[in-house]
Amino acid sequence: MPRVTESHRAERRAEILAAAARLFADNGFHATSMAGIIAESGLSAGAVYRYFRSKEELIGAVAEFVMSTADQVFEQLLAEEATPSPGDVTSAMVEGVAGRLIHDPVIGADMTRLAVQIWSEALRNPDVLARVSHVVVRLRGHCAEVARRWQDAGNLPADVAPDQVGAAMLSLVQGYILQRLLLPETDASYYVAGVRALLSGKT
Amino acid sequence: MPRVTESHRAERRAEILAAAARLFADNGFHATSMAGIIAESGLSAGAVYRYFRSKEELIGAVAEFVMSTADQVFEQLLAEEATPSPGDVTSAMVEGVAGRLIHDPVIGADMTRLAVQIWSEALRNPDVLARVSHVVVRLRGHCAEVARRWQDAGNLPADVAPDQVGAAMLSLVQGYILQRLLLPETDASYYVAGVRALLSGKT
Numbered sequence: 001m002p003r004v005t006e007s008h009r010a011e012r013r014a015e016i017l018a019a020a021a022r023l024f025a026d027n028g029f030h031a032t033s034m035a036g037i038i039a040e041s042g043l044s045a046g047a048v049y050r051y052f053r054s055k056e057e058l059i060g061a062v063a064e065f066v067m068s069t070a071d072q073v074f075e076q077l078l079a080e081e082a083t084p085s086p087g088d089v090t091s092a093m094v095e096g097v098a099g100r101l102i103h104d105p106v107i108g109a110d111m112t113r114l115a116v117q118i119w120s121e122a123l124r125n126p127d128v129l130a131r132v133s134h135v136v137v138r139l140r141g142h143c144a145e146v147a148r149r150w151q152d153a154g155n156l157p158a159d160v161a162p163d164q165v166g167a168a169m170l171s172l173v174q175g176y177i178l179q180r181l182l183l184p185e186t187d188a189s190y191y192v193a194g195v196r197a198l199l200s201g202k203t
Numbered sequence: 204m205p206r207v208t209e210s211h212r213a214e215r216r217a218e219i220l221a222a223a224a225r226l227f228a229d230n231g232f233h234a235t236s237m238a239g240i241i242a243e244s245g246l247s248a249g250a251v252y253r254y255f256r257s258k259e260e261l262i263g264a265v266a267e268f269v270m271s272t273a274d275q276v277f278e279q280l281l282a283e284e285a286t287p288s289p290g291d292v293t294s295a296m297v298e299g300v301a302g303r304l305i306h307d308p309v310i311g312a313d314m315t316r317l318a319v320q321i322w323s324e325a326l327r328n329p330d331v332l333a334r335v336s337h338v339v340v341r342l343r344g345h346c347a348e349v350a351r352r353w354q355d356a357g358n359l360p361a362d363v364a365p366d367q368v369g370a371a372m373l374s375l376v377q378g379y380i381l382q383r384l385l386l387p388e389t390d391a392s393y394y395v396a397g398v399r400a401l402l403s404g405k406t
Contacts, residue, residue, distance in 0.1 A: 030233045120323035136385045155405040164397025175374020194367025200406040202358040
């Protein structure tokens, strides 16, 4: 019954990921060991190591999770409306973060707390840096595609590369993640209204 | 000779801060001990503890350093020109980060690497969170003052609080710090041109 096996595998994998995410989020990457993750998951060491051989592999899985969430958001945005504005896209990304990454039903941990810890870990672990920069490049590429279409429609100056505008758009999401964690009163709709006002102001 | 003593004290303090900053930047906050900082500084344990009683106090000093750098940037901006645009202010902040925090001559370490580690540490250490959120509030307040003046001049929609726009402006700097560290090709002038294009585009 390969289908049962496949779904069983996916469930196990999600359980381990959830256990790791909870520990990383509470104690940080450094203070979390594979032994701790095994205990938290309630599975055997052999079972856990079958899915993830190291903490770095778990981080890779978290990175993929964030990436696939973002991919879905952009797939919708770029399909439903050919040229969404940067303000609409930033708003959708912030709402995606608030709605899916902060309270993910499968992982059951605030993935944005993990994101901050992974950024920090990337600065001294080249394996983690490679996995993280890959995600940042991809997210910035999505934003750049939005900027390219917006520029083609005559709504952005012609003398910048779309990637430059994409970098600024991505910052608006990264800053939301940080400020919400460091100043918990930073609510998504409050923040998005500020972004829209900034983008619609005179320059 | 109180003046000599004062300058001697300031020098010692900077030496210890520099030693701590180098270790935090290279090995992270968790993997750095007070004993390691004492060894790196070349001073006695008694001398070091006279200035800083804990790693948290050192982080507080780093936070103050970042804050005073930002305070100087804003003092100039708000004095020289009564109503600088959010684009000009973001540009000045990014250049301030690139020019002063990345290559500070006194500290001799990339303070932005420390910033990321401090953000991460703040998520699991309430003492660090209190020190960091204080800095974020102050920086966002500076940005909000810029937004307030820009709004009073009729250049921003009247229906948002200046703090909302300030939050978005601060994000543009935080995102620059992150993207530069995770994708080292993110150059300050390249980035600033993208921000200006985004702010000047149609919405």
